[in-house]
Amino acid sequence: MKTSVDDLALFGGPMAFEKTLVVGKPSTGDRAKFYERLEVALDSGRLTSGGPLVKEFEARIADHTGAKHCVATCNGTIALEVMARAAGLTGEVIMPSMTYVATAHAMRYLGLTPVFCDLDPATGCIDPEQVERLITDRTTGLVGVHLWGQPAAIQELEKIAELHNLTLFFDAAHGIGCSFGSQPLGGFGKAEMFSFHAAKVVTTFEGGGIVTNDDDFAQLARYTHNFGWGEEHVTEFAGTNAKMSEASAAMGLTSLDALPATIAANRAHYEQYAALLDGLPGLEMHRYDEENRNSYQYNVVKVDEEECGLSRDTILDLLRADNVLAQRYFSPCVHECEPYRTERPVSLPATDAFSRRVLTLPTGPSVTSEQVREVSALVAFAIEHAPEIRKRLA
Ligand code: T4K
Numbered sequence: 001m002k003t004s005v006d007d008l009a010l011f012g013g014p015m016a017f018e019k020t021l022v023v024g025k026p027s028t029g030d031r032a033k034f035y036e037r038l039e040v041a042l043d044s045g046r047l048t049s050g051g052p053l054v055k056e057f058e059a060r061i062a063d064h065t066g067a068k069h070c071v072a073t074c075n076g077t078i079a080l081e082v083m084a085r086a087a088g089l090t091g092e093v094i095m096p097s098m099t100y101v102a103t104a105h106a107m108r109y110l111g112l113t114p115v116f117c118d119l120d121p122a123t124g125c126i127d128p129e130q131v132e133r134l135i136t137d138r139t140t141g142l143v144g145v146h147l148w149g150q151p152a153a154i155q156e157l158e159k160i161a162e163l164h165n166l167t168l169f170f171d172a173a174h175g176i177g178c179s180f181g182s183q184p185l186g187g188f189g190k191a192e193m194f195s196f197h198a199a200k201v202v203t204t205f206e207g208g209g210i211v212t213n214d215d216d217f218a219q220l221a222r223y224t225h226n227f228g229w230g231e232e233h234v235t236e237f238a239g240t241n242a243k244m245s246e247a248s249a250a251m252g253l254t255s256l257d258a259l260p261a262t263i264a265a266n267r268a269h270y271e272q273y274a275a276l277l278d279g280l281p282g283l284e285m286h287r288y289d290e291e292n293r294n295s296y297q298y299n300v301v302k303v304d305e306e307e308c309g310l311s312r313d314t315i316l317d318l319l320r321a322d323n324v325l326a327q328r329y330f331s332p333c334v335h336e337c338e339p340y341r342t343e344r345p346v347s348l349p350a351t352d353a354f355s356r357r358v359l360t361l362p363t364g365p366s367v368t369s370e371q372v373r374e375v376s377a378l379v380a381f382a383i384e385h386a387p388e389i390r391k392r393l394a
Contacts, residue, residue: 024199065186282308309386
């Protein structure tokens with residue numbers, strides 16, 4: 001319990017948390033069940049290349065999303081690369097900048113040009129009204145990102161893609177357990193990509209998944225993620241190796257089993273943060289539209305420096321000093337990172353204003369409600385003592 005500014009770890013006080021509290025502590029589920037699955041794989045001698053656990057994981061993800069196909073991959077970034085390759089994208093691909101660098105890097109790595117579009121301040125997702133003016137005769141693709149599991153403007157983007165004959169993908173890295181209305185994310189556009197990185201709501205250690213309802217595209221993506229092998233062990237084209245291993249799938253199945261409990265814990269933490277932080281001067285909890293389901297993996301507060309008296313980054317520094325590893329998902333955003341800011345500088349005022357304010361707080365089943373209360377109390381304490389903290393930092 002801090003009673004004076006001297007108690008803040010940034011100014012020499014004892015850390016509020018002995019063990020680091022992180023945003024993305026993996027949700028690994030029932031360890032005994034994981035070991036059991038691993039034993040089966042080890043006993044069978046089948047460790048990768050479309051083994052039974054990967055097949056089961058793919059079927060479970062397809063079932064979970066209601067989509068026809070899932071091709072599991074070794075991470076989400078390479079899933080995006082495989083999708084772009086399989087769709088034959090060339091030239092320019094329009095996407096938001098308020099995302100993780102991987103959305104753009106995957107395209108840039110293939111020699112494509114990411115073209116960044118500004119966002120809708122209500123959600124932080126791409127603003128469909130600004131997409132069309134970015135379309136040129138070199139544009140072949142459009143990528144919507146379901147930021148923090150909120151559906152991008154799916155219907156509007158579908159209309160634009162159809163009108164201009166663009167391939168529409170969704171980066172659903174944050175999308176497991178989330179929906180657009182009653183329909184789970186995963187079945188929209190040409191295909192969607194999930195990430196199963198350690199810090200995601202469902203983890204396979206590292207991993208990703210391409211989900212689609214398009215039979216031909218699914219086949220092509222499957223070939224592409226496996227060197228370009230066709231059915232007869234003759235390569236059809238130069239693919240890559242993006243396959244998921246059996247150990248990863250064992251983790252994925254176990255983590256997926258735990259998904260309802262993970263979401264319930266996340267939701268409780270989200271409500272608690274909102275109750276404790278909303279209403280503090282200059283702080284606003286980012287609200288998720290109740291029309292859609294969300295996994296509440298991202299507890300985002302938006303900091304208005306002028307009203308709050310502290311910048312987002314000062315609050316971040318204070319939290320980190322006290323062993324709370326809050327994150328700035330996503331700031332700086334992608335157009336501010338290399339190589340984009342040098343190669344193709346753009347002005348995205350809504351993105352800049354939005355990303356400058358975001359602060360993501362720890363959650364997950366391993367975080368206790370007492371810890372959420374303590375983190376919130378730390379933030380409230382800092383804001384209450386903003387003038388003195390500013391003076392110390394001047
Ligand atoms: N598109 C979007 C919109 C994405 O957000 C991402 C990934 C991708 C595409 C690409 O998907 P992948 O290729 O990654 O499958 C993390 C993750 O590495 C990244 O997967 C994720 N987005 C992004 C939002 O967050 P960083 O740079 O914040 O650092 P990292 O990996 O160190 O993890 C963050 C925190 O999670 C750590 O502070 C501690 C905790 N953590 C992390 C790991 C790896 C753990 O507690 N245990 C762990 O094992 O990127």
